[in-house]
Amino acid sequence: MLVKGGRIADDIFTPVADGEPLSDGPIIISLRRFQAEKTALLSREVPLAVRLETAETPEILGEDVHKLAAIVLHIHHFKDGRAFSWARLLRTRLGYRGEVRISGHFLLDQIAFYTRVGADAFDIAQNLPVDSVKVALTEISNVYQPSVDGRSTIRDLRTARFAKAAVTPP
Amino acid sequence: MYRYDEFDSQLVRERAEQFRGQVARRLSGELTEDEFKPLRLMNGLYLQLHSYMLRIAIPYGTLSARQLRKLGDISRHYDRGYGHFTTRQNLQLHWAQLPRVPDALLELADVEMHCMQTSGNNVRNISADPFAGAAADEIEDPRILCEILRQWSTLHPEFSFLPRKFKICVIGTEEDRAALLIHDIAIKIVRNGAGEIGYRVYVGGGLGRTPYLAEEIGSFIEKRDILSFLEAIMRVYNEAGRRDNIWKARVKILVHQIGIEEMRRRVEAEFADIKKGATLELPAEELARIAAYFAPPAFAALPAESPEYEAQLREHRDFAQWAKTNVHAHKMPGYAIATISLKSIGKTPGDCSSEQMEALADIMDEFGQAEIRITHEQNMVLPHMRKADLYALWRKLVPLDLATPNHGLVTDIIACPGLDYCDLANARSIPVAQAIATRFCDLDRQHDLGELKIKISGCINACGHHHVGHIGILGVDRKGVENYQILLGGSGAEDASLGEILGPGFDQEGIVDAVENVIGTYTNLRQNGERFLDTYRRLGPQPFKERLYAR
Amino acid sequence: MPHPLQVLTANRLQPGEVVYWNGSTGWVPRLADAQVFSGVEAEAALKAAAEWVRKGEVVAPYLFDVGMHQETIVPVKVREAIRAAGPSVRRDLGKQARNVSL
Numbered sequence: 001m002l003v004k005g006g007r008i009a010d011d012i013f014t015p016v017a018d019g020e021p022l023s024d025g026p027i028i029i030s031l032r033r034f035q036a037e038k039t040a041l042l043s044r045e046v047p048l049a050v051r052l053e054t055a056e057t058p059e060i061l062g063e064d065v066h067k068l069a070a071i072v073l074h075i076h077h078f079k080d081g082r083a084f085s086w087a088r089l090l091r092t093r094l095g096y097r098g099e100v101r102i103s104g105h106f107l108l109d110q111i112a113f114y115t116r117v118g119a120d121a122f123d124i125a126q127n128l129p130v131d132s133v134k135v136a137l138t139e140i141s142n143v144y145q146p147s148v149d150g151r152s153t154i155r156d157l158r159t160a161r162f163a164k165a166a167v168t169p170p
Numbered sequence: 171m172y173r174y175d176e177f178d179s180q181l182v183r184e185r186a187e188q189f190r191g192q193v194a195r196r197l198s199g200e201l202t203e204d205e206f207k208p209l210r211l212m213n214g215l216y217l218q219l220h221s222y223m224l225r226i227a228i229p230y231g232t233l234s235a236r237q238l239r240k241l242g243d244i245s246r247h248y249d250r251g252y253g254h255f256t257t258r259q260n261l262q263l264h265w266a267q268l269p270r271v272p273d274a275l276l277e278l279a280d281v282e283m284h285c286m287q288t289s290g291n292n293v294r295n296i297s298a299d300p301f302a303g304a305a306a307d308e309i310e311d312p313r314i315l316c317e318i319l320r321q322w323s324t325l326h327p328e329f330s331f332l333p334r335k336f337k338i339c340v341i342g343t344e345e346d347r348a349a350l351l352i353h354d355i356a357i358k359i360v361r362n363g364a365g366e367i368g369y370r371v372y373v374g375g376g377l378g379r380t381p382y383l384a385e386e387i388g389s390f391i392e393k394r395d396i397l398s399f400l401e402a403i404m405r406v407y408n409e410a411g412r413r414d415n416i417w418k419a420r421v422k423i424l425v426h427q428i429g430i431e432e433m434r435r436r437v438e439a440e441f442a443d444i445k446k447g448a449t450l451e452l453p454a455e456e457l458a459r460i461a462a463y464f465a466p467p468a469f470a471a472l473p474a475e476s477p478e479y480e481a482q483l484r485e486h487r488d489f490a491q492w493a494k495t496n497v498h499a500h501k502m503p504g505y506a507i508a509t510i511s512l513k514s515i516g517k518t519p520g521d522c523s524s525e526q527m528e529a530l531a532d533i534m535d536e537f538g539q540a541e542i543r544i545t546h547e548q549n550m551v552l553p554h555m556r557k558a559d560l561y562a563l564w565r566k567l568v569p570l571d572l573a574t575p576n577h578g579l580v581t582d583i584i585a586c587p588g589l590d591y592c593d594l595a596n597a598r599s600i601p602v603a604q605a606i607a608t609r610f611c612d613l614d615r616q617h618d619l620g621e622l623k624i625k626i627s628g629c630i631n632a633c634g635h636h637h638v639g640h641i642g643i644l645g646v647d648r649k650g651v652e653n654y655q656i657l658l659g660g661s662g663a664e665d666a667s668l669g670e671i672l673g674p675g676f677d678q679e680g681i682v683d684a685v686e687n688v689i690g691t692y693t694n695l696r697q698n699g700e701r702f703l704d705t706y707r708r709l710g711p712q713p714f715k716e717r718l719y720a721r
Numbered sequence: 722m723p724h725p726l727q728v729l730t731a732n733r734l735q736p737g738e739v740v741y742w743n744g745s746t747g748w749v750p751r752l753a754d755a756q757v758f759s760g761v762e763a764e765a766a767l768k769a770a771a772e773w774v775r776k777g778e779v780v781a782p783y784l785f786d787v788g789m790h791q792e793t794i795v796p797v798k799v800r801e802a803i804r805a806a807g808p809s810v811r812r813d814l815g816k817q818a819r820n821v822s823l
Contacts, residue, residue, distance in 0.1 A: 139188045154177040
């Protein structure tokens with residue numbers, strides 16, 4: 001089940017394993033296959049997505065990243081937090097504007113963090129109610145630190161509300 | 171001290187409710203133990219040998235009377251009437267029950283406390299000098315930066331699933347009372363040539379299986395850049411730290427694998443990148459706003475000496491004994507810093523009963539003490555006592571068993587909970603600490619020995635900081651039987667050093683005699699009033715080995 | 722070479738307390754009431770414990786070695802002796818498994 005923007009979305013992509021023939025429509029392929037068959041793949045006129053494993057930094061894609069409709073960050077174990085940095089890297093230094101999708105082994109309780117660092121789509125297990133995604137995204141109302149999502153931080157909210165107020169010592 | 175506004179309060183409450191939801195999903199079976207474990211660890215809840223253990227965060231080791239009283243209450247109603255203060259300035263409750271923890275978290279939220287990030291692979295409680303705000307040579311109160319870092323690191327979206335735990339410490343003086351260099355990031359507040367205040371940043375300290383002292387990575391980071399600089403370090407670590415082996419996953423391993431020069435190069439590249447965006451710049455107004463919370467209390471204009479205090483020292487020998495070790499100079503005339511020892515001879519180091527906590531809260535109110543501090547040596551500190559009030563304070567501490575006059579002496583032992591409580595331990599540490607303290611309980615003997623820091627860990631995780639003890643003791647499992655290795659020459663002060671293993675270990679029978687022999691070697695060979703540590707550094711391990719392992 | 726004698730243990734999910742497996746009476750708090758297994762039986766008991774984990778009754782089941790002194794079950798490792806009896810330094814707090822000596 002693909003969740004995008006807090007709602008169930010249609011997944012236009014079909015994953016294709018290394019060595020399998022490419023299907024006609026939009027596909028997701030591994031980084032290795034992308035590097036090996038890049039010219040052919042990029043000459044197709046349908047959206048293309050590349051799947052990165054947790055150890056693979058998006059920097060490997062370089063400028064090619066802008067030719068991809070989606071980057072799938074595949075998490076092999078939820079304890080491995082590198083993809084949080086990869087998502088952030090995609091959105092900031094690489095300036096990537098396409099879909100950043102999280103798939104694989106991750107927890108509902110990590111979705112809020114992934115969203116903050118720039119992920120906008122989640123491949124979620126079928127038996128999870130979509131309401132729980134909404135809860136996961138809104139449980140903690142405010143955030144202390146700035147991130148890719150550009151949300152106002154608690155400091156911003158304080159400044160807005162308490163402009164120039166001095167704190168009286170006890 | 172810092173006071174929550176509605177945003178801080180809302181966040182800890184929502185976090186507590188989030189945990190309540192996670193517990194419910196665990197109890198209903200929606201979450202397996204494997205899925206739930208990292209979630210409960212992010213709220214400081216461990217499954218230990220006998221029970222769950224809940225670790226409560228005490229940011230930079232500072233508590234108000236109201237908070238201390240609530241801890242007494244919580245330890246009584248949610249636990250078994252006591253708590254254990256740790257080497258990271260936190261409080262552990264050893265008998266928590268899973269379904270009751272969400273309620274305990276809400277009660278903690280009522281007094282602006284929480285358990286967030288006291289475990290798990292995230293940024294842990296940020297520790298500081300327990301004499302903050304009171305020490306004469308302090309450049310700036312380190313807790314200002316600690317509070318800023320606490321907020322920046324709380325529920326950080328990018329750094330909540332690091333390769334391993336991450337510990338930060340800040341001090342503002344030359345004297346190191348917080349074991350600065352054994353932290354993943356260590357920050358020392360310094361002045362540059364122009365007299366401006368900034369931060370010297372070190373990276374890569376840590377104990378455990380491969381202990382290292384942190385190395386300098388930024389000699390003078392300007393205040394407005396500190397969050398950008400730290401975020402750069404964290405990002406380099408999150409991306410490149412090892413994830414294949416938990417014993418090789420701390421940032422210290424990365425620093426030693428690639429070298430400090432390469433680490434600096436990567437951090438500076440990331441730092442430059444972050445600064446372009448300017449989102450993490452720390453404005454002067456924000457620094458000033460947080461600093462105002464740590465403004466010193468309204469000190470009275472007192473003479474440097476207090477005639478009553480001097481008279482009481484002359485009249486009451488026991489009080490004078492206590493003052494000799496447990497009272498320290500304060501920056502303000504007529505004031506003093508008082509250490510409350512949690513190392514009563516024969517009791518568990520660092521343990522404090524609910525009654526003691528509540529009585530201390532009353533004492534704080536009585537003497538107008540807005541704050542009490544927890545030290546990494548598992549003692550407590552009242553930072554702003556009037557000298558004239560010290561005798562009355564001591565009189566109240568005595569019946570509470572909180573007046574042991576042993577700060578810094580051989581019976582002021584640091585010990586982790588060890589195999590009596592901890593699932594990770596290989597050997598018991600508390601009975602060894604108790605036996606050593608009992609053997610050396612004679613106060614004249616303790617004073618003769620002078621400053622002598624013994625630190626005991628029940629396993630290689632080194633929560634007892636044995637690598638930085640003058641005498642360190644490491645408990646190991648030798649074919650199912652407890653065995654104890656001795657290390658000598660470590661220090662967690664500004665003369666930081668890592669202890670060296672002396673030789674083969676001793677069983678529980680032999681370890682106390684071995685320690686006594688080590689100390690006896692010192693007393694035979696010391697010169698010119700040297701401390702134990704100085705004698706060891708002058709002579710090396712040889713004389714100690716000969717004494718312990720001679721045929 | 723004979724198989725070691727073993728006991729199956731776990732922690733109850735909710736209170737976290739230590740329990741031992743006895744095929745007739747289920748999860749019991751006292752080591753003295755535990756069933757002692759050997760070899761294949763022990764492995765089977767551990768495997769069956771997975772069902773109790775799945776049901777959310779217990780967590781982290783495992784086997785540990787014991788010896789028999791007359792009729793008394795005695796853990797081989799001190800860690801299990803402490804787990805059975807409670808913290809050696811606070812006898813007032815832990816479980817009092819009377820027939821385990823430290």
